[in-house]
Amino acid sequence: MNAGILGVGKYLPEKVVTNFDLEKTIDTSDEWIRTRTGIEERRIADDSIDTSDMAYEAAVQALQDAAITAEEIDLILVATVTPDKAFPSVACIIQDKLGARKAAAMDISAACAGFTYGIVTASQYIKSGDYRHILVVGVEKLSKITDWNDRNTAVLFGDGAGAVVMGEVGENKGILSFELGSDGAGGKHLEKADQFITMNGREVYKFAVRQMGESSLNVLQKAGLTKDDVSFLIPHQANIRIMEASRQRLELPVEKMSKVVHKYGNTSSASIPVALCEEVEAGKINDGDLIILVGFGAGLTWGAAAIRWGK
Incomplete structure (x- = not known):
């Protein structure tokens, strides 16, 4: 199933x-x-x-x-x-x-x-x-x-x-592979201290650039697929430079990466499903497309999935 x-x-x-x-x-x-x-x-x-x-x-x-x-x-x-x-x-x-x-x-x-x-x-x-x-x-x-x-x-x-x-x-549709991970030792770099969010931007940036690219490649390998198979990338919408680093690791053209960060900023756990919804509504994701979802966050945590779109 x-x-x-x-x-x-x-x-x-x-x-x-x-x-x-x-x-x-x-x-x-x-x-x-x-x-x-x-x-x-x-x-x-x-x-x-x-x-x-x-x-x-x-x-x-x-x-x-x-x-x-x-x-x-x-x-x-x-x-x-x-x-x-x-x-x-x-x-x-x-x-x-x-x-x-x-x-x-x-x-x-x-x-x-x-x-x-x-x-x-x-x-x-x-x-x-x-x-x-x-x-x-x-x-x-x-x-x-x-x-x-x-x-x-x-x-x-x-x-x-x-x-x-x-x-x-259906067969060969849905989540083909995934990766979830955490690094609690890095939790201090992004946390809610007392009332508000605090962040060590430099450390979070370095972690995100490395992990987003690695996780994207890992789920492809787990699914027995290559960069050439990817139809669309939906990265966590945190920072355009981090997103671009992921796109470049997959060697995708600009038009194959979702970008809504300019309109909505970083909406944390909402960012990937909001971006996904926008791209589906715009007709950019179609039946049979291979899409990569990848994100990182406080914890530190990360997750990626390779999904064959369609029912």
Whole structure:
């Protein structure tokens, strides 16, 4: 049995905060942000919208796209480091709101790699035959743990949610291979200290450039495939220079890499499913395409998957 993606969805808050807006409040500039990160603007949720609200909206879209009802969902996995509260989990909150009465539900904490951890976990339940349909959501309201006076981090993050419905797919479709990893010794380089995110940018950059490329190549090797087989790359949308390093390791042309970082900034666990949804909606990912998802995050964590698109 093969496990793959049956439907996709996303939600981005309406409020747009541009680099020029940030120029007014902290010592930075549009040019400085763009040249170092590729980010031009980001979406910020207002006080009336919490993490579970965004997760719910993305989930509804994904269910509609998959033509699956909430009652058919067996398990809900929500990747987030910014839950509404310590408990109940975001997964339980949206389980109730969706009316997914028979679904088990839990959150996953693997930061920006969380969505990849989520789809890999879901695939194991599906391949075992224990569950038929699983909803996986990546969602963050990073604005509530961002120090808006810290020029090193305030320019990077945004809010949003992406979701997929997973289930059984046809022969040679779905997740062909994956890699998950962690390095707890590097956790100090990217953490939530007290109230806000703190980051050693230099160390995180070095780790990400190395790991994203290596993991992408590793999942290809595990699947018995080569760089020439890759149709599309969807990297974690953290920094355009890190993304470009991954693309170059795979020797892909620019048009074969998803890029939404300029519009949304780094939305952590939401970044890969949001990018995936945008590319599917734009018709850039089609039946039979081989796509690589790859991300890294706090922990330190990383994850990658080679997926043959289609049902």
